[in-house]
Amino acid sequence: xxxxxxxxxxxxxxxxxxxxxxxxxxxxxxxxxxxxxxxxxxxxxxxxxxxxxxxxxxxxxxxxxxxxxxxxxxxxxxxxx
Numbered sequence: 606x607x608x609x610x611x612x613x614x615x616x617x618x619x620x621x622x623x624x625x626x627x628x629x630x631x632x633x634x635x636x637x638x639x640x641x642x643x644x645x646x647x648x649x650x651x652x653x654x655x656x657x658x659x660x661x662x663x664x665x666x667x668x669x670x671x672x673x674x675x676x677x678x679x680x681x682x683x684x685x686x
Contacts (some may be wrong), residue, residue, distance in 0.1 A: 649682050656686070 615621035629635075641647060652662045666675050 645682060
């Protein structure tokens, strides 16, 4: 089991306390979320914009079995990183 689901289950069952962040850290920019059909162009724009500003990106997949194919795709879209 991975730590996050296990910790969540422990919190929901009452074994472990939870904490809530009610406000972002100082100087934190708000998160923007977009829901859309997959598009290589959208991935290149979003990741490229974040890398250009010196930020970090997380590419989330629903299945571990898709990891290898996703890695190939990201490497093809961003051969210089």
